[in-house]
Amino acid sequence: MQVFMQVAGSQKLSHNNSLLARFDPRQRAWLEVNSYAIESNARKLNEFIGPQCDLMAVVKADGYGHGAETVAKAALLGGAKSLGVATLQEGIELRNAGLSCQILVLGNLTNANELAACLHSDLIPTLSTIREALLCENLAEGYGKKFNVHLKVDTGMTRLGCDFSDALQLYRSIGQLENIHLEGIYSHLAFADGDLKGEGAYVTELQQSRFEILIRELAHEKESLCFHLANSAGTLRSSSLHYDMVRVGLSLYGENPLTDYSLDFSLQQAMSVKARVTLLRTVPAGIGVGYGHTFKTQRKTRLAVVGIGYADGVSRGLSGKICALHKGNYLPQVGSIAMDQLVLDITENPEIQVGEIVTLLGKDGDASINTRTWSDISGSIPWEVLCGFKHRLPRVVV
Numbered sequence: 001m002q003v004f005m006q007v008a009g010s011q012k013l014s015h016n017n018s019l020l021a022r023f024d025p026r027q028r029a030w031l032e033v034n035s036y037a038i039e040s041n042a043r044k045l046n047e048f049i050g051p052q053c054d055l056m057a058v059v060k061a062d063g064y065g066h067g068a069e070t071v072a073k074a075a076l077l078g079g080a081k082s083l084g085v086a087t088l089q090e091g092i093e094l095r096n097a098g099l100s101c102q103i104l105v106l107g108n109l110t111n112a113n114e115l116a117a118c119l120h121s122d123l124i125p126t127l128s129t130i131r132e133a134l135l136c137e138n139l140a141e142g143y144g145k146k147f148n149v150h151l152k153v154d155t156g157m158t159r160l161g162c163d164f165s166d167a168l169q170l171y172r173s174i175g176q177l178e179n180i181h182l183e184g185i186y187s188h189l190a191f192a193d194g195d196l197k198g199e200g201a202y203v204t205e206l207q208q209s210r211f212e213i214l215i216r217e218l219a220h221e222k223e224s225l226c227f228h229l230a231n232s233a234g235t236l237r238s239s240s241l242h243y244d245m246v247r248v249g250l251s252l253y254g255e256n257p258l259t260d261y262s263l264d265f266s267l268q269q270a271m272s273v274k275a276r277v278t279l280l281r282t283v284p285a286g287i288g289v290g291y292g293h294t295f296k297t298q299r300k301t302r303l304a305v306v307g308i309g310y311a312d313g314v315s316r317g318l319s320g321k322i323c324a325l326h327k328g329n330y331l332p333q334v335g336s337i338a339m340d341q342l343v344l345d346i347t348e349n350p351e352i353q354v355g356e357i358v359t360l361l362g363k364d365g366d367a368s369i370n371t372r373t374w375s376d377i378s379g380s381i382p383w384e385v386l387c388g389f390k391h392r393l394p395r396v397v398v
């Protein structure tokens with residue numbers, strides 16, 4: 001079998017290579033990133049939004065934990081036109097990785113140093129104030145180079161962006177600046193998750209109506225401006241939110257943020273979390289397991305110790321509430337999740353051997369565990385689960 005894999009952006013290694021045994025990162029615990037799933041999700045999302053609308057792949061936070069470079073390349077192959085990052089550093093790293101498409105920095109850059117680096121690396125900053133615009137103008141003039149920027153307008157998120165009531169004035173002021181090329185105007189939806197009934201529906205409608213007021217006011221410039229509003233939830237919820245571009249993060253990674261809405265197409269979870277069984281134990285009934293003995297065996301119990309813990313990103317709050325998969329069977333995790341290991345009750349699956357692989361997130365056989373399962377248990381959201389895996393876990397691209 002020829003399995004090619006890539007370790008954290010390094011060169012391709014062949015599974016047949018005898019040297020590989022020493023370098024195979026799949027020893028204790030690892031993240032498997034299915035780049036084909038990302039490409040295929042991008043392709044489906046791209047088909048869904050249609051040819052009038054562009055797909056921006058949001059790859060901030062190291063591609064939601066999958067590895068930004070891997071995700072960016074896969075998404076572009078799947079038809080994404082541009083990339084969104086949160087920080088300057090993230091943008092520069094993608095440029096260093098050789099990506100040449102448009103990259104929008106979604107976070108705010110506040111000082112001249114940051115903006116100069118942005119200009120240098122051809123990254124597009126997000127502006128919320130005239131102060132930032134003037135900094136950009138000065139830099140652009142100094143370097144003799146046009147500065148491409150997007151203006152952000154707050155339509156109801158109350159975070160980044162200028163006040164909605166100031167937007168047209170700010171737009172005109174920026175228009176006076178000779179070295180700035182305003183390419184896009186955008187806003188961000190305050191509701192990104194769950195079911196968008198009640199307040200979510202109301203606020204989204206309000207944000208949309210404000211955004212459309214802007215579009216109407218700027219109708220004469222419509223051709224030269226890129227208007228964008230939707231995150232994954234907005235994109236999947238309604239084509240009326242698509243405009244010229246959508247900025248898609250979560251659904252690119254295979255998760256539908258809308259819990260009340262099933263899609264006409266399927267998305268594929270790109271991330272799996274796997275670990276090996278490092279030790280097997282058989283203990284009698286009435287024995288406390290792990291820190292604090294939070295689990296006590298009720299019967300003679302077969303236990304498997306697995307080499308993954310909260311220092312890898314398996315949150316301690318999940319203790320006793322999750323399962324791992326082995327050949328499609330669910331193995332309950334018991335006791336407190338420790339820093340480096342956790343314990344499974346495998347009494348029902350005693351055939352499991354040391355060194356075998358269990359799946360904590362992702363598909364195994366006919367069964368699968370998704371990020372929503374974990375986030376529901378821990379009172380979190382799928383976004384945080386994805387971003388929660390630490391760099392101690394090698395990323396293996398398959």
Ligand SMILES: *Cc1c(COP(=O)(O)O)cnc(C)c1O
Binds near residue numbers: 106233247249257
């Ligand atoms: C993170 C982010 C997105 C992507 O959101 P998802 O819900 O993950 O699709 C879009 N736009 C902005 C401004 C963001 O910060």
